[in-house]
Amino acid sequence: MACTRFIQLALWLGGTFIGVEAKNSQYVNVFMGTKNGGNRFPGVVAAPFAMAKLGPDVESGKTDAYSGYLPNGNIWGFSMMHESGTGGAPKYGVASQMPVIGPVSDPVANFSQARTSPDEGSVGYYKSSLANGVLVELAATEHAGLYSYTFPNGSSPSIVVDVSHVLPSFRGLGWEQHYSGGSFGIFDDGHYTGAGTYNNGWNLSPDWTIYFCGRFSQQPLYAYTFISTGNATVTNNGTSSVAGSGRLGGAFSFTSTSIKSRVGISFISTEQACTNLDAEVTEETELETLVDNAKARWDEDILDKVAVSSASESDLQLLYSSLYGMFLIPSNRTGENPGWNSVEPYYDDIFTLWDTHRCHTSLFHILQPIAYTEFLRSLIDIWRNDGFMPDARSSNFNGRVQGGSNADNVLADAFVKGVRGAINWEDGFAAMQTDAEVVPPNNFDPKAPDSSTKEGRGALPDWLQYGYITPRFTRAVSRAVEYSTNDFGLHQVAAGLGKTDEAATYLNRSRNWRNHWNPNATSEGHFGFMVPRNANGSFIPQDPKDCGGCYWGDAYYEDNAWIYSMNAIHDVAELKRRIGGDERFVDRLDKLFDLKIFNAGNEPGFTSPFLYNFVKGKQYKSVERSRYISSLYNASEIGLPGNSDAGAMESNILWQMIGLWPMTGQTTFLILAPWFESMTISLGDGKTLSFTTTGGNKDTAFYVQSLKVNGEPWDKAWVTWDDIFANGGTLEYVLGDQAVEWATGDVPPSPASEVPSS
Numbered sequence: 001m002a003c004t005r006f007i008q009l010a011l012w013l014g015g016t017f018i019g020v021e022a023k024n025s026q027y028v029n030v031f032m033g034t035k036n037g038g039n040r041f042p043g044v045v046a047a048p049f050a051m052a053k054l055g056p057d058v059e060s061g062k063t064d065a066y067s068g069y070l071p072n073g074n075i076w077g078f079s080m081m082h083e084s085g086t087g088g089a090p091k092y093g094v095a096s097q098m099p100v101i102g103p104v105s106d107p108v109a110n111f112s113q114a115r116t117s118p119d120e121g122s123v124g125y126y127k128s129s130l131a132n133g134v135l136v137e138l139a140a141t142e143h144a145g146l147y148s149y150t151f152p153n154g155s156s157p158s159i160v161v162d163v164s165h166v167l168p169s170f171r172g173l174g175w176e177q178h179y180s181g182g183s184f185g186i187f188d189d190g191h192y193t194g195a196g197t198y199n200n201g202w203n204l205s206p207d208w209t210i211y212f213c214g215r216f217s218q219q220p221l222y223a224y225t226f227i228s229t230g231n232a233t234v235t236n237n238g239t240s241s242v243a244g245s246g247r248l249g250g251a252f253s254f255t256s257t258s259i260k261s262r263v264g265i266s267f268i269s270t271e272q273a274c275t276n277l278d279a280e281v282t283e284e285t286e287l288e289t290l291v292d293n294a295k296a297r298w299d300e301d302i303l304d305k306v307a308v309s310s311a312s313e314s315d316l317q318l319l320y321s322s323l324y325g326m327f328l329i330p331s332n333r334t335g336e337n338p339g340w341n342s343v344e345p346y347y348d349d350i351f352t353l354w355d356t357h358r359c360h361t362s363l364f365h366i367l368q369p370i371a372y373t374e375f376l377r378s379l380i381d382i383w384r385n386d387g388f389m390p391d392a393r394s395s396n397f398n399g400r401v402q403g404g405s406n407a408d409n410v411l412a413d414a415f416v417k418g419v420r421g422a423i424n425w426e427d428g429f430a431a432m433q434t435d436a437e438v439v440p441p442n443n444f445d446p447k448a449p450d451s452s453t454k455e456g457r458g459a460l461p462d463w464l465q466y467g468y469i470t471p472r473f474t475r476a477v478s479r480a481v482e483y484s485t486n487d488f489g490l491h492q493v494a495a496g497l498g499k500t501d502e503a504a505t506y507l508n509r510s511r512n513w514r515n516h517w518n519p520n521a522t523s524e525g526h527f528g529f530m531v532p533r534n535a536n537g538s539f540i541p542q543d544p545k546d547c548g549g550c551y552w553g554d555a556y557y558e559d560n561a562w563i564y565s566m567n568a569i570h571d572v573a574e575l576k577r578r579i580g581g582d583e584r585f586v587d588r589l590d591k592l593f594d595l596k597i598f599n600a601g602n603e604p605g606f607t608s609p610f611l612y613n614f615v616k617g618k619q620y621k622s623v624e625r626s627r628y629i630s631s632l633y634n635a636s637e638i639g640l641p642g643n644s645d646a647g648a649m650e651s652n653i654l655w656q657m658i659g660l661w662p663m664t665g666q667t668t669f670l671i672l673a674p675w676f677e678s679m680t681i682s683l684g685d686g687k688t689l690s691f692t693t694t695g696g697n698k699d700t701a702f703y704v705q706s707l708k709v710n711g712e713p714w715d716k717a718w719v720t721w722d723d724i725f726a727n728g729g730t731l732e733y734v735l736g737d738q739a740v741e742w743a744t745g746d747v748p749p750s751p752a753s754e755v756p757s758s
Contacts, residue, residue, distance in 0.1 A: 023295065023296075023299040023303070023304065024299055024303035024304055024306075024316075024320045025122070025123040025124075025295040025298050025299050025303055025320070025324075027313075027316045027317045027319070027320040027321065028122065028123050028298075028303070028317075028320050028321050028324045029317055029321045029635045029636070029639075030042040030043075030121040030122060030123065030126075030321075030324070031119075031121065031636075031637050032317075032321040032322070032325060032635050032636065032637065032639045032640070033085070033325060033637070033638075033639055033640035033644050033649070033650075034067075034069055034071065034637050035071055035637040035638045036637075036638045036640075037601075037640075037642065037643055038085065038637075038638075038639070038640035038642070038643060038644050038649070039066040039067050039084070039085050039086060039087065039643050039644055040067060040084055040085050040325055040328075040640070040644050041053060041055060041067035041068065041069065041082050041083065041084035041085070041328055042055065042067075042069050042119070042121050042126070043055020043056065043067075043068070043069065043082060043121070043126050043138065044121075044124060044125065044126050044138050044139055044140040044145070044294070045084075045140070045294075045328050046124060046139075046140045046141050046142055046290065046293070046294040046297065047141075047142055047294065047297040047298065047301065048297070048298065048301050048302055048327035048328075048368065048371070049327060049329070049330060049331055049332035049347070049371065050140070050141070050142040050143075050331070050332070051081075051142055051143050051265070051331050051332065051333055051336060052080055052081070052140050052141065052142060052143055052144060052145055052265060053080070053081055053082040053083075053084070053092075053140075053328070053331075054078070054079070054080055054126070054138050054139075054140040054145035054147075055067075055068055055069060055078065055079070055082055055126055055138065056068060056069055056075045056077075056078050056119065056126075056128055056136075057069075057075065057076055057077045057078070057079055057093045057096065057165070057167060058070040058072075058073045058074065058075055058076070059073050059074055059076050059112060060072050060073025060074075061073070062170040063170070064089065064090055064168075064169050064170055064171060065090060065093075065167060066083070066085075066086050066087065066089070066090050066167075067082050067083060067084055067085070067086070067090075068082045068090070068092075068093050068167055069119075071118070071637065074112035074113055074114050074115075075098075075112060075113055075114075075115065075128060075130065076098065076110065076111065076112035076113075076165075077093070077096035077097065077098045077162060077165050078096065078097060078098065078128075078136060078138065078147060079092070079093045079094055079095055079096035079097075079165060080094065080095035080096075080145050080212070080263055080265050081093070081094050081095060081210065081265065082167075083329055083349055083351060083394070083646075084325070084328035084329050084644065084646065084647075085325070085328070085329075085351070085643060085644025085645055085646045085647060085648075085649070086202060086351045086643075086645070086646060087202070087643045087645065088173075088175055088202030088203075088400075089169035089171060089173065089175035089176060089177070089201055089202040090167035090168065090169055090177065090201070090202075091167065091177065091201040091202055091203075091349075091394055091395070092166075092167060092177075092201075092395075093165060093166050093167030093177075094165065094166055094196055094198060094210050095196070095210060095212040095263060095265055096161070096162050096165035097147065097159055097160065097161045097162070097214075097261065097263075098111045098112075098159070098160050098162065099130070099132075099134045099136060099149050099151065099157065099158070099159055100132075100157075100158040100159065100160055101132045101133070101134070101151065101152070101155050101156065101157070101158070102155070102156050102158065103156060103158065103253060104158045104160055104251040104253070106233065107160055107162075107224075107226040107228075107233065107235070107249065107250075107251045108162075108226070108228045108233055108247050111160060113130040113131045113132050113134075114130070114131040115128055115129060115130060115131065116129045116130070116131055117129050122291075122295075123294055123295045123298050123324065124139060124140075124290065124291040124292070124293070124294025124295050124298070125137070125138070125139060125287075125291045125294075126138040126139075132152075133151070133152035133155065134149060134150065134151050134152070135149070135150040136148070136149060137150075137287060139287045139290035139291050139294070140290065140294070141280035141281055141290060141293075142280065142332075143264055143265060143266065143276035143277075143280055143336075144262065144263060144264040144265070144276055144277045144280045144281045145262070145263050145265075145281075146260060146261070146262055146281050146285065146287055146290055147260065147261040147262075147263070148258075148259075148260050148261075148287050149258070149259045149260075149261065150257065150258055151257040151258070151259070152257065153257060154257075155257060156253065157253065157254045157255075157256070157257055157259060158251060158252060158253045158254070159216075159251070159252045159254075159259070159261060160249065160250075160251050160252075161184070161192065161194075161214065161249045161250045161251075161252075162247070162249045163179075163182040163183075163184055163194055163195075163196040163247075163248050163249045164179045164182070164196070164246075164247040164248065164249070165179075166178075166179050166196075166198055173447065174200075174446050174447075175200065175201065175202050175204070176200060176201075177198055177199070177200050177201045178198065178199050178200050179196065179197075179198055179247075180197040180198060180199060180207050180245065181196075181197050181243075181244055181245035181246075182194060182195055182196040182197060182243070182244075182248055183195050183241065183242065183243035183248075184225050184241065184242055184243075184248050184249050184250055185225070185240070185241030185242075186223050186224075186225055186238070186239055186240055186241070186250055187239060188239050189219070190215075190216055190219045190220050190223065190252075191213070191214060191215040191216075192213070192214050192223075192250055193211070193212065193213045193214075193270035193273065193274065194211070194212055194249070194250075194270065195209050195210065195211045195212070195270060196209065196210055196212075197209045198210075198395075201394065201395070202351075202394070202400065203392055203393070203394045203395070203397060203398070203399035203400050204399050204400065204443070204445065204453075204454070205394065205395045205396075205397035205399065206397065208267075208395040208396055208397065209267070209338075210265055210266075210267060211265065211266045211267070211268065211269055211270045211272065211273045212263055212264065212265050212266075212270070212273050213263065213264045213265075213266075213270055213273035213274035213276075213277050214261060214262065214263045214264075214277075215261075215262045215277065215283070216252065216254070216259060216260070216261055216262075217259055217260035217261070217262075217283070218254060218255075218256055218259065220252040220253060220254055221253045221254055221255050222237065222238075222252075222253050223237075223238065223250060223251065223252045223253070224236055224237045224238070224240070224250065224251055225240045225241060225242045225248070225249070225250050226242065226247075226248060226249060226250070226251065227242040227243075227244050227246045227247070227248040228246045228247040228248070229244065229246040235251075260287075262277055262281045262283075262285075263277065264276040264277025264278070264280070264281070266336060267333065267336045267337070267338045267396070268336060268338055272336075298324065301368070302323055302324070302326075302327055302367060302368070303320050303323055303324065304682075305367050305681060305682040306319065306320075306323065306367075306679065306680075306681055306682075307679070307680045308675075308676040308678065308679045308680075309676055309677045309678040309679075310675075310676055310677075314634065314635065315657075315675060315676075315698075317635035318633060318634060318635040318639070318653065318657075319654070319657055321635045321639075321650075322633075322635075322650035322651075322653055322654050322657075323367075323650070323654065325644060325647050325650040326360065326363065326364070326647035326650045326651055326654070327364075327368070327647065328646075328647065329349045329350075329351060329646050329647070330347045330348060330349045330350045330351075330375065330646075331347065331348050331349040332345070332346075332347055332371070332374070333346050333347065333348045334346045334347075334374070337396065338396060339385060339386070339396050340385045342381055342384075342385070344377050344378060344380075344381035345374035345375070345377050345378045345381075346378050346381070347374070347375050347378040347379075348393055348394060348395070348396060349393070349394050350390055350391075350392055350393040350394070350646075351392055351394065351645070351646040352391055352392035352400075352402065352406075352645075352646070353390070353391045353392065353406040353407055353409075353410055354391055354392070354401070354402040354403050354404075354406050354482075354603070355603050355645035355646060355648040356645070356646060356647065356648045356651070357406040357409045357410050357413075357664055358603055358606045358607060358648070358664055359606060359648070359651045359652055359655050359661070359662055359664075360646070360647055360648045360651040361410045361413065361664075362413060362662040362664065363651050363654060363655065363662075364651075365413075365414060365417065365419070366681065366683065366725065367681075369419075369683075369684050370684075372414070372419070373414075373419060373421045373422065373423060376410070376411060376414055376419065376423055376428070377422060377423055377424075379407050379410070379411070379431070380411075380423070380424065380427050380428050380431050382398070383427075383430075383431035383434060384427065384431075386398060386455075387434070387455075388405075388431075388434060388435065388438075388440060388454075388455035388456045389405070389407035389408075389431050389432075389434075389435065389455070390407065390455060391403075391404075391405060391406050391407060391455065398454050398455040399443070399453060399454040399455065400445065400453040400454065401452065401453050401454065401455060401456070401457075401458065402453075402475075402557055402558075403475065403478055403479050403482040403557060404457060404479060404482025404483050404485065404486045405432075405435035405436075405455075405456055405457050405483075405486050406482065406486065407431070407432075407435070408432045408435055408436070408486040408487075408489040408490060409485055409486060409489045409664050409665050410664075411428050411431075411432060411489065411493065412432075412488070412489030412490070412492040412493050412664075412665040413489075413662075413664050413665050413666075415428070415492060415493045415496055416492050416496065416665065416666065416667050416721075417667060417721045417725070417726075418721070418726065425493070425497060426497070428493065429490070429493050429494065429497060429499070432489065432490050432493060433490065433502075434456070435456050435457055435486065436457070436460075436486065436487060436490055436506065436509075437460075437464075438456065438460075439451075439452075439456070439457075439458070439460045439461055440452040440454060440455050440456030440457070440458060441454075442458070445552075447551075447552040447553065448474045448475070448552040448553060450472065450473050450474050451473055451474075453552075457479075457483060457486070458473065459473035459475075459476065459479050459480075459483070460483075462476075462535075463480075463483050463509075463512070466515070466533075466535065467509075467512045467515045468480055468512060468515040468516050468533050469483075469516075469533075470532075470533065470534060470535045471532050471534070471540065471555065472535075474552060474553050474554070474555075475552065475554065475555065475556065475557045476532055476533075476555050477516055477530050477531065477532055477555045477556050477561065477564060478555070478556045478557040478558075478559070478564050478604070479557075480512065480513055480515075480516050480530070481513045481516070481530060481564050481567045481568060482567075483509075483512070484509070484510050484511065484512050484513040484568055484570075484571075485510070485567070485568070485569065485570060485664075485665065487506045487507075487509040487510040487512070488506070488507070488510035488570040488571075488665055488751075488752055489665045490502070490506035491503050491504075491506040491507040491510055491752075492665055492666075494506060507752060510570060510571070510752050511571060511574075511752055513530065513567075513568045513571070514571075514574065514578075515533070516530040516531060516532075516533055517529070517530055517565075517578060518530075518531045518533075518539040518542075519578070520539075521539070521542060521544055521561070522544075523543065523544040523545055523561075523562065524545075524591055524595060526579070526584070526587075526588055526591070527580070528565070528578050528579060528580075529542070529544040529561040529562070529565045530561055530564050530565045531544070531555075531561060532555045542555070542561060544560060544561035544562050544565070545560055545561075545562060545595075545597065546560065547559065547560040547561070557604075558602045558603070558604055559599070559602050559604040559605055560597070562588075562591075562592060562597045563592070563597065563598070563602070563604050563605045563608060564604060566588075566589075566592075566607075566608045566611060567604060567607070567608075568752075569607055569611075569663055569664070569666075570663075570665060570666065570750070570751055570752045571750055571751075571752035571753050572611065572614050572748070572750045572753065573614075573747075573750035573753035573754070574750065574752070574753040576614065576615075582615045582616075582618075585611075585614070585615060586612060586615055586618055586621070589608065589609075589611055589612055589621070590621075592605070592608055592609075593609075593625065593628070599642075600629050600632050600641040600642065600652075601640075601641045601642020601643065601649070602642065603645065603648055606652055607661065607663070609622060609625035609626065609628075609629060610622040610625065610626070610661045610670045610672065612625070613670040613671065613717035613718060613743070613747070613748060614747050614748055614750075615747065616741075616743065616744055616745075616747060617741030617742075617743060617744055618741070618743075619671060619704065619717040619741075619742070619743040620703050620704065620739040620740065620741070621739075622661075622670065622672055622717075623672055623673045623702055623703060623704065624739075626656045626672045626673070627698075627699075627702055629641075629652070629653075629656065630653065630656055630657075630675075633653045655672075656672060656675075657674070657675045657676070657679075658674060658679065658681070658691070659671065659672045659673050659674030659675070659691060659731075659733070660672060660719070663748070666749070666751065667720045667721040667722065668718050668719075668720060668748050668749060669718060669719050669720070669721070669724075670717065670718050670748065671704070671707070671716075671717050671718055671719065671743070673693075673698075673702045673703070673704050673733065673735060674691045674693055674698075674731075674733060675698040676691070676693070676698070677692065677693055677694075678690070678691065678692050678693075679691040683725065683728055687727060687728035688728050689724055689725060689728055689729055689730075689731075690729075690730045690731070691730075691731045691732075691733070692730075692731075692732050692733065693733040693734070693735050694732075694733070694734055694735070695734050695735050695736055696733075696734075696735025696736050696737065697735070700737055701735055701736050701737035702735055703735060703736055703737065703738060703739045703740060704733055704734070704735060704740070704742055704743075705733075705734040705735060705736045705740050705742060706733075706734045706742055707731065707732065707733055707734070707742070708730075708731070708732040709723060709724065709729065709730070709731055710723070710724070710729045710730055711730065711732075714745075715742065715743060715744050715745035716743060716745040716746055716747075716748075717743035717745075717747070717748065718747075718748040719731075
């Protein structure tokens with residue numbers, strides 16, 4: 001079957017039918033993962049990493065709308081900035097406007113509207129049909145948005161711009177956003193500018209300001225600014241401006257029932273917002289043009305880089321909807337950084353490297369190598385100017401750290417795979433060393449007041465003193481295993497830079513997870529688990545299946561000792577030895593599933609299902625687990641098994657469709673089984689990686705019978721970056737319906753296990 005699909009258009013040209021290639025954006029369901037906690041953003045994102053993310057804000061009781069969107073409830077505004085797939089609490093929902101029927105006598109009233117039908121959307125386009133009869137269509141560019149309003153015939157159209165509008169949170173955790181104040185001005189020609197200042201949200205950021213500039217397709221019949229203070233609302237007709245801490249904005253009324261509203265945004269100034277608008281969405285720009293441009297950008301930059309053969313519409317929808325969801329955030333804010341002047345790229349809305357370092361960033365590297373290098377440079381430049389690299393960042397502020405300093409893992413993964421370019425790796429290693437050696441100031445997060453959740457490694461004092469983390473620090477055990485992998489990342493970069501002493505130091509520190517290993521901890525017939533440990537060296541009794549709330553104040557975050565005890569992926573040979581050898585290792589992995597401990601929606605368990613590859617002949621069990629996990633996904637609104645987490649969940653299924661699994665911070669990829677008869681991934685510079693399968697299928701005959709890598713027979717359950725990615729390559733699978741112990745060669749490397757401790 002061919003590697004690309006064609007739509008045969010019945011174009012009769014000189015007696016010949018012309019086949020027109022189908023672009024992959026047609027398969028994207030922008031509503032994938034928008035229900036049941038996936039929290040995906042379905043609105044308009046005009047290009048990968050675009051700063052502007054234009055879409056609806058929905059209110060439904062006391063339900064948090066993390067991305068602004070909820071399938072049920074009233075729309076109370078359409079705003080320019082959102083995030084996708086985040087948890088914790090909503091962020092943004094700013095630079096908002098709302099269409100209103102009739103004159104606006106009370107600009108701070110609730111203008112929310114139900115929808116007469118479900119919202120519709122595709123790549124670059126969004127539509128809402130409101131109960132008041134207004135049809136709203138949206139398109140955007142990277143720094144601007146275009147609203148197209150169609151009001152009912154004979155109605156009196158109005159539009160209210162509300163600077164105080166922000167996405168709320170009802171969880172009661174103290175993570176809700178706040179509006180601090182703003183300004184708004186209307187000019188003689190009817191255009192307006194303004195700014196809003198906001199704070200808090202999931203990363204607990206202090207005040208930050210967004211500037212905006214708006215123009216309408218026609219001169220307003222009348223317009224006024226407003227500011228609400230206490231119980232009074234003051235309005236100022238015509239050309240005017242207002243500023244203050246009260247709710248404020250502008251109301252505009254029109255004669256035509258067809259209105260286009262153009263808005264540019266900037267973190268720098270209203271002048272820059274107007275420049276962005278005028279450069280990207282002119283008065284003549286049509287909505288359809290922006291939609292076509294967005295589809296073209298997504299196809300060229302992301303979607304068409306993966307070509308597959310498939311007769312399954314559902315598989316194509318899952319593949320391309322997942323690729324799309326992977327690249328909605330972070331946001332490329334190069335040129336829009338208000339914090340410092342720099343020639344370096346700048347990326348924000350990083351949610352969070354704790355989620356994405358396991359399998360998202362490695363695929364980001366492959367599909368967008370130039371942007372990925374920019375992203376790494378941005379991490380290092382944030383360290384130069386803010387003191388620490390982020391584990392998470394939003395609205396130009398670091399926070400919040402759930403476990404380790406996982407920018408270390410991301411940099412190490414890139415370094416060992418040969419990423420160089422314009423990256424200053426001496427600075428990169430210095431940034432990593434800051435994480436490893438400098439205790440960040442405590443930001444006294446109410447959910448975890450013991451140490452910083454803003455950046456760095458808050459539990460570093462124990463790590464340096466004891467080589468483990470005591471219960472005086474929250475999330476002690478899960479942080480310990482992550483600090484171990486972070487230190488292994490430092491070892492990798494130090495070794496590559498010729499820093500011999502540092503490499504040895506951090507290799508030894510990367511083994512500190514072993515200090516939490518209690519060989520006498522038992523559960524379900526197994527001995528040895530990572531458990532809490534007191535300062536005097538004694539282990540704290542702990543049921544390995546019990547993690548309390550598995551949240552900020554507990555010893556483990558989002559998973560229990562069964563999962564975290566398998567997370568030292570740089571030291572698997574030692575882990576197998578402690579568990580009791582190959583047979584016990586396989587049984588422990590089996591029990592993750594037999595006892596329903598494994599949760600596909602929790603990132604700490606992402607790699608566990610594929611560790612069977614570390615036992616000769618057991619690769620088929622990794623494939624079985626992969627197919628089980630795959631069954632939890634589809635391209636529908638409920639198609640994610642958990643929170644998207646900024647595309648982490650989507651990257652998980654994408655690697656399984658590819659048939660490989662990345663070991664972060666190493667050059668190793670574990671071999672699974674591809675879904676498609678053929679797949680070609682463009683690697684840039686004319687290089688490709690091609691997969692073919694014969695003799696089987698993805699659903700019932702998915703066991704690897706044999707494999708050739710670059711034309712040569714292969715007997716290992718792993719490949720390296722140099723084998724297939726550095727210069728491209730081929731993998732030829734023969735699949736069947738019976739498990740075969742074909743992988744009898746060397747098991748994958750365990751680099752921290754192979755050199756004795758000094």
